[in-house]
Amino acid sequence: MSESSTSQQIPATAAEPLSPQVHQSIAEAVDRQLPRTIQTLTELVSIPGIAWDSFDREPLERSAQAVAELLRGLGLQDVQILTEDKPADATGEVRPGGPAVVGTRPASPGKPTVLLYAHHDVQPTGDTALWETDPFTAVEKDGRLYGRGAADDKAGIMVHIAALQALLASENDTGVGVTFFIEGEEEAGSPTFRTFLEAHRDRLQADVIVVADSSNWKVGVPALTTSLRGLVDGVFGVRVLEHAVHSGMYGGPVLDAPTLLARLIATLHDDEGNVAIAGLEQTQTAAVDYPEQDFRVDASVLESVRLAGTGPLADRLWNRAALSIIGTDVPQIEVSSNTIQPVARAKFSLRLGAGMDPAAAMKAIESHLKAQDVFGAEVFFEAGETGLPFHTDTDAPAAQAMLASLQEAWGVEPVETGIGGSIPFTADLMEVFPEATILVTGVEDPDSRAHSANESLHLGDFRHAIVAEALLLARLGAE
Template sequence: MSTNSTFDAAKNGVDISSLKSHIDSNFEQILEELSSLVSIPSIAWESFDPQNLEKSAEAVAALAKDAGMESVEILREPAENGAMGAPAVVARRKAAEGKPTVLLYAHHDVQPPGNAEDWNTPVFEATKVGDRLFGRGAADDKAGIMVHIAALRAVLDLVDDFGVGVTYFFEGEEEAGSPSFRNFLEAHQDKLAADVIVVADSSNWAVGTPALTSSLRGMCAAEITVRSLKHAVHSGMFGGPVLDAPLLAAKLISTFHDADGAVAVDGLVANDSAEVDFDEDQFRNDSGVLDSFNLAGTGKITDRLWNKPALSVIGMDIPNVDQSSNTLIPQTRFKVSMRLAPGQDPAEALQALEAHVKGVDLRGAQVDFEATEAGNAYKADLDASANDTARWALEQAWGVVPVNMGLGGSIPFIADLLEVFPKAQILVTGVEDPDSRAHSANESLHLGDFQHAIEAEALLLARINAEGV
């Protein structure tokens, strides 16, 4: 298929203008359904009420039934440690004879809210401000669910002979690391098998410019504990000869980057291969970095985001200032998250990080290293026929040529999809943009791009129905 081929309205039973008009006339209903999902605080972390995940799964299952699915189930499988996984919605519409099947993935769980005082609108109340909808999950990833729901409804309304098999797989624990994902795939392989898999959990290049995600960084994480004392002691009585654990941890952390701010852990993969780059001023605006801050690393910003490692300290156990005392703290623990370039083996990256940590001179302090997470990077097959179809659909919906872009984030379960379904073509799409602030306060969805994403997926499904994959 060619991205510049025309869409035959007579052959496919729908034309682009009719489809866009249909989605536009139903858009307020779609927003109401999305707002209802946003109102459910479906957080798959142990410290939050699991009943909200059940409520969310039930709401999503009801939408799947309304979309015309023939069977809808709420399913669970245990994780590797035996703990039962969160509820996932699997809904199916079988393919007609000779037609392919498309699996549409998104997740109904969301990140924790963080500090409510950092939000300008209520966290779990979808609030329209200008051309954006604010609220936790409004973009990541309940909008992805609604793209799948609304696109199928539109196609079923407009295409008389639609026979493509469609499966919804709406996971309930992606933000918690998808601990039961692999077991779930293997337990329900027959229900989830597909010719094309569309993962709606990524971002676009910019507002008004769509993208297919061509690569994702891998990731790994570790918890590091530094101990210099057997117990806490008075800082005046013992300070000087003895250094406290937070200070030693800070010394260790300071070795993670070189003078340019690039990751200084030996043995990690780093590439300079991006074909496009961000305007620095726009990147600064999108990221919210201070004007005085000099960006870290070297080379194109896109390579620093997509094709090179990044290392962050994402948590640290240390008394806060309001509860501090004149005490030498004996032990501190911190968590490091590392994003990995495509081509990097996560296990080898963890070994390199541990070797670096154990190789820093901390005057004989005890240092413990515990690996906690590991996930593979992803590189798309840009020659796949479904990729051409998707690029065509995106161009028709947005009216501009889409970008093939990498993404600095990670979706480790895509490697599992490729292993369990090696013959499937995978497309990674999304509704976010650089200002969506997923995982942060004031998460939001651009409504115009949301509508275009629905249009694009409906066109994708209609064309697969007409021409196959």
Template sequence: MTDSQHPTDVAALRAHVDDLFPALQADLVSLVRIPSVSAAAFDQSHVAASADAVAALLRDAGLPDVRVLRSQRPDGTPGAPAVVARRPVPEGAPTVLLYAHHDVQPPGEGWDTDPFEPVQVGERLFGRGAADDKAGIAAHLGALRTLAAAGGLPDVGVTVFVEGEEEAGSPSFHQFLTDHRDLLAADVIVVADSTNWKVGVPALTTSLRGLLDGVVEVEVLEHAVHSGMFGGPVLDANLQLARLLATLHDDAGNLAVDGLVHAPEPTVDYDEAAFRADASVLDGLALAGEGSIAGRLWTKPALAVIGIDATSVAHASNTIAPRAAAKLSLRLAPGQDPDAADAALGAHLAAHAPAGAKVTWTRWEKGKAFQAADDTAAMRAARSAFAAAWGTEPVDVGVGGSIPFIADLLEVFPDAAILVTGVEDPDSRAHGANESVHLGELRKVVLAEALLLAQVARGL
């Protein structure tokens, strides 16, 4: 396609998006129906089926080279299947890598509907993975179909990389990049796994917190004993664990672990009332911590207890619990080294271990934070595409969540410009019950990505 044929007419592209959207939504529904949970406790044949379904859609989108590939994890086991689909690079043209993932979180509890039977209510499509991140796959498909309908893809190489184990921590990701470096090399990388500011206002994610998680275990006895005959001199493990967990924050709710990095305060204001609504905070409850809402979410560390192993109320007996454990999830501020954070958290738990308990900290997963460059030509092109698609200027935001594999992308492809975008909004409830994608926003994301590909073809 020549320069004069590049599709830049926003109204015409929008019309193509509208025409193609019913079929795209149907494809998204089909993907969401596949329970592609990558957690080891779930049937991994569904993840394989999901990869095959994505590969078929990308072939139908006109990409001639489509492969389902795996690489080894650090423990030597095969990683989950990923899909790599490529369009040959026109001579001298740039290449854009479009990333998403087809695996999903476990369904969990509290759904109003079957999590793997998508349901549309108004403008929202509900289902596990509808937003995170099968909507990202739909966005890439939609952009490619839109440009094809507008006269063909512009002079840009396109590689679509759809991972299969992001929700399991991407254990084979770095090896996959190394094994398939030549297939994945790109000038611009678009990671469609983040969020927008709100419905109607797009965002470019410029920072992400890192991640450290693991399990702290408290032991007080070799085995359970009668709580009446032996209670008093020995406090049960459940209580001792609670006492230890209470030391992790001060009375104001600030994280009380010494040695953790705080990044500078963001310049974007996140209104407290909007946050309370977005996070569904119960009426009358005080918020934890000090400083701006945006700072507490994006540039300060945060720790949550995301699971506890203890005797359930239903199965309780009159015994002193010998052991209890909690899984801790520590989000790291940009600039924080995960190993240093691990050492700081381990030191805190050891220093505050109750005198009557044995405390063990076992780290599980770690991931680096992400801080985008101050400004790049690719970022300016993305903002321009967002503004045209939404009709309003985008917001540069930080995100409290983590995408640790971005550090791997930067390591293997240091010269690539990385853009972190997404389809989610504050009410998408990714990872939670009643996850959903706003279909009107998905239309705009498709249009914006088509515009971005055309812009990259013209030159940054």
């Protein structure tokens, strides 16, 4: 893309209705190729590409090669598999990051470029006894395709590929530029993502970035994810003794570190379950709400459990701070002894709503913890990683074009939704490509169970997602 190419190339009319003929021809092209699209997806699911260092790298490389061949089949120019090195580990060893696949179709003069992002690596299967089918053999049942990566995120890859195929086959190609960026380490935390963006900035430059790694509102109702929570994590703990002592000889006058850690953790929320840390005020308000019963079903909340916090449930999920303890270092029961433990640690995960500053949030939680008096125990704090929250300007022409395309493809009004989770690399995309409009879409639904056993994809919504993206590409290149 030339230096003068900016998001201003998106036509102001991008959200206007397309002619019925254009919509019909694109939908028919998607339907003609859909059986082959699903078959290709099943072939991708069969490759167990996991980017964690503890797993064999060969399937991950094979997965990248399979994606590269699919892009070459589209006629894209200069399809490459690229890697960047991770930082050296404690031993000084430098390992390569996950293999990313990049392929480009240049824009016609005066037309915008769209960067289509997805990832080909997948989560480990976990306990295979919990799966009702082989995780790496895609099985279609009751309108859903089951298998690891069937939804997250090999379906995202196929939405991108099938959308461009449909655009070309329907003869509605308007010259919009398309760059595919299929990452190979997202499930491992994208350790080389920022380095990769900076090393290949010129090739990845775009006016619009479509991140196909999110979820729809529910089956049959599409969503544009307009906000993602930021992330702050770290470790804190308490120290009460220089070394462990016999609990019978010294128990009573001295409380053990796990007990004091529990008392410290209890200060993080008020009696209603709201985060009780000063300086984490909400800045955005959700346009829709999340019905409590739907949430209870989606999150498998036990009937007796009261939901935490006050105010609209959607804001509690998307726009307010949410703090969880995700791990503790205390002796396991199987190896415990009758000693007073001198030290206990906990790892926290703090999610931040749009407008919250991760650096300020890190300082706020550290200040809160160190201000607590837990019987005079030493309180220590170790800052971890941070990620900025994300918020889409839905008035931008590209966002309006996406909303219009979703509505036409599904036949119902899309929901502008937040996601309680974080996609930290969106902050890197915002910083490296500040003029691009970032659109977070997806093919998952509340029943997809991404990262869990029995992950699945709703094939009807998969088809709609392809149509919507093809309509978007047609709109962005229209005069």
